Amino acid sequence: MSVRTRVAPSPTGTPHLGTAYIALFNKAYAEQQGGDFILRIEDSDTVRSSKQSEVDILDALKWLDLDWDEGPDIGGSRGPYRVSERLTHYEAHANELIQAGGAFTCFCSQERLDELRREQQRQGETPKYDGHCLALSESEVQRRIDEGESHVVRLRVPDSGDCTFTDRIRGEITIPWQQVDMQVLVKSDGFPTYHLCATVDDHLMGITHILRGEEWISSCPKHVLIYDYFGWQFQELFHLPLLRNKDQSKMSKRKNPTGINYYRDRGYLPEALLNYLATMGWSMPDESEQFSYAQLTEKLDLTRISPRGPVFDVEKLDWLNGCYIRDLPDEELRTRFSSWAGNSANLEKIVSMLKERTERFDQVLTQVDYLIGERKPIDKEDLMQPPLSEEDVVKILDFAARTLECITTWRSDEIGVALRHTAEICDYKVRDFVAPLFVALSGRKVALPLFDSIEVLGLELTRARLRSAIDILGGISNKKLKRLDKEWTTLTQS
């Protein structure tokens, strides 16, 4: 049987490095085995999914040259490749599951479930569905559905015994059924949850090997159950380790730039980034550090992947990227560099910012240094301008980051409105509020207009610079962070 692998990102936000990491191994393995690599869009969360996000993910993966054999944009024999376009499949399978006794209809209200969860947590128990609707008769279920009562479909889970499955990287894993919740499979809006659509689609699409993040291990029993009810053949399972922050926690945007586009915009070469990702949990048999995608597919052995979560170390990525740059022939480097510099969507914006304050072209570079390159190291003195205390400045930098986090349309005017609003609710003069931001972002006290600069820099880079400014002031302790969290919540809710 021909190998088929897949990556199934959900289009909720900016393309994530983790997606690239998982996609890389899936694609490399499929290619090595002469199989196919499939891209499926998991847009089952109707609230958070967006078309834009899907487009961004496809673009980001293409930039990395991680293209697919079947996918939403190019189709394929087992399509469609968006969850939202496969609803009839899930409905049919959910019904079949109910008929077979593998699932049941549940009418419990959100309030009842919240209360139940609170109570269980108070008792120190693992929050779990209590089986309230399990005993409903078929006729009652039908009656309530006919009456239009809101309902979901839940997975029926054995109440004793263990579930054992094999992860090909870790070996046999056993989880007690007691520990497994009666997961919602179909939401009240009729959309499937991940557990239903992933299992049904993986089967229907003929997926043979599942390579995904480690965070899925604990939901495997649910998937095993569904496969068993249908009598389907389970895939080979490989749970790749989670990429980590420096402090070993799961890589998160708060502590690290996690967006693929951030790395593209910083001028990393896609092949270098891919190479680096490939060294996370994997090593070439000859221990070489620099290797191409082709070499990876030749040598890849999934069972040699380390289960231990690797820290994403930008310094080593920088070194590797430097190696790739040095290896490029001059002519190609020139092409690549100018396409990086010139194709920047921001060029237009930068030019218009400069127009008013430039008399000669040779004045341009000194003004835009921090927009197109690294900013100067921050002088702590510059950051601390009267009348603000150090505590004020840290708070401003942190709250500015939080504000930007919430911006829906990344445009200077929106950014300005939001930041001014934050200044106001915190009771700072806009002038005072904005001063440390200039320094944090540009490394200088005088810079081009702030809101425009932020638009050009983008969220991730802005966040990274704000964070590094905070670090210069000694960082934020956990205790302090909690206090800021609280203050932020109070301010933004009123």
Added chain:
RNA sequence: GUCCCCUUCGUCUAGUGGCCCAGGACACUGGGUUUUCAUCCCAGCAACAGGGGUUCGACUCCCCUAGGGGACGCCA
């Protein structure tokens, strides 16, 4: 809290019972090449979490402890 996973230099890793008083790479330190810087070259620093077993022999196998991580949503 419950369950699951993980544990070799600061970081990425090699190591599948003797080849290991543990090898490579990044970072760091020192030296050399270079008009400067970078590159490049050389050298140095630095780890088997702890405790019990099993074995003639354990980084490698088993158990316990500790630490880290993940999951516990009508998110994926």
